[in-house]
Amino acid sequence: MWSRERLSVCAYFAILGIVCSAWASSIDEIKVLLGLDKRQLGWLLFSGPFGNLISFTFTSAFVARFGARRSVILASFAYLASASALTACFFTAAPIPFWCAAIALFGGSGNMVNISINAQAGLVEKQAGRQNLGSFHGVFSLMMFSGAIFTLTTTTLAIPVALRLLVTVIVAVLLHLGFLRGLPADEPSESSAADASGRWHRPDRALVAMGFAALVIMGCEASICDWVCVFFRDSLSATDAQSKWGFCAVTGMMAYARFKGDRLVNRFSASRVLHMDCFLVSLGLILALVTPFLPLKGLVALVVATAGYAVSGFGIAGMIPILYSKVNRTKAMPPASALTFVGSMGFFGYFFGPPLIGYVAESFSLSIALGLFAVFILSCLALDPDGSDG
Numbered sequence: 001m002w003s004r005e006r007l008s009v010c011a012y013f014a015i016l017g018i019v020c021s022a023w024a025s026s027i028d029e030i031k032v033l034l035g036l037d038k039r040q041l042g043w044l045l046f047s048g049p050f051g052n053l054i055s056f057t058f059t060s061a062f063v064a065r066f067g068a069r070r071s072v073i074l075a076s077f078a079y080l081a082s083a084s085a086l087t088a089c090f091f092t093a094a095p096i097p098f099w100c101a102a103i104a105l106f107g108g109s110g111n112m113v114n115i116s117i118n119a120q121a122g123l124v125e126k127q128a129g130r131q132n133l134g135s136f137h138g139v140f141s142l143m144m145f146s147g148a149i150f151t152l153t154t155t156t157l158a159i160p161v162a163l164r165l166l167v168t169v170i171v172a173v174l175l176h177l178g179f180l181r182g183l184p185a186d187e188p189s190e191s192s193a194a195d196a197s198g199r200w201h202r203p204d205r206a207l208v209a210m211g212f213a214a215l216v217i218m219g220c221e222a223s224i225c226d227w228v229c230v231f232f233r234d235s236l237s238a239t240d241a242q243s244k245w246g247f248c249a250v251t252g253m254m255a256y257a258r259f260k261g262d263r264l265v266n267r268f269s270a271s272r273v274l275h276m277d278c279f280l281v282s283l284g285l286i287l288a289l290v291t292p293f294l295p296l297k298g299l300v301a302l303v304v305a306t307a308g309y310a311v312s313g314f315g316i317a318g319m320i321p322i323l324y325s326k327v328n329r330t331k332a333m334p335p336a337s338a339l340t341f342v343g344s345m346g347f348f349g350y351f352f353g354p355p356l357i358g359y360v361a362e363s364f365s366l367s368i369a370l371g372l373f374a375v376f377i378l379s380c381l382a383l384d385p386d387g388s389d390g
Contacts, residue, residue, distance in 0.1 A: 021251065027226050073183070075116055206332065209382075216373075224309065235365075246309040249313060269386050277317075280314055286374050287308030324339070
């Protein structure tokens, strides 16, 4: 039986999931709406890491000042406002500067929600006395998958993307208003440990390594999710509805894997699961990205690429929960500061990866651009999340 606090924390992971799904599955439609090439789309998406970078400078002090609970509530208001702004941009086919401002706010506020809600999830995990962070991220992925199915359905029915986003925002707002009172109270020791002065704490070598790992993992996750529809449309000549197949496969397998992730970690160890995940991501991406160069046509090519994306989705799903669970146990820094550092680097990767893909794809090809992360992700083999807490 889940407690009210756990259900409320899950609701905010659900908000992140459905909004991120609506955004990621609409990126190919931004490209069409504004008539952008891949490089121009990449530069437009770069507004996200810019907003993330700005929020990084004050998120730790913000969480320390207000506590994780109030930070979730306040940051969610800004996050939903940014999603509403993006919806308005679709309705009006807004000029590029309006898109940039909305995406920057989306990236910055999303980072703050990500940090504060993971701090709340860490508190629930601590109270449970065992790793269960994967279940929270499983809710995120389940809602990403639900959003993908919703996108596929509405696209098949030729419902405008702006209307789809509007429905998503309304659902997210209702979840926010319905569950904000149930969030767990911060521990009295947490605010003092977080250092209410907002003083910067220097991360040790292990935390720096986890920060760069988070950057690579979330950069890979975002690049897969954000560009999969464009890949199907441009590289496999998929129809509007078929272009959503890969996104559905990725998000569906991520949801499945994250609900299974805690059980796998508790049985085989975090390091073994993380290393297996690295290989799955790399192999799945390679399978999907070589599909346009194989003697496969039509439906067969689409199925093979979808299978490759499904494997990569299964692999990428468990990596961040393992990393965050390790960060929540660190003794090298106050937990809020450690999570802010690692989480902000991860969210920077989440928003920096897609524009990087766009720039490289325009110069070479989308397969080569996405293939970079099939190599980058293998750097996480050097991590040992079962090692002693710093």
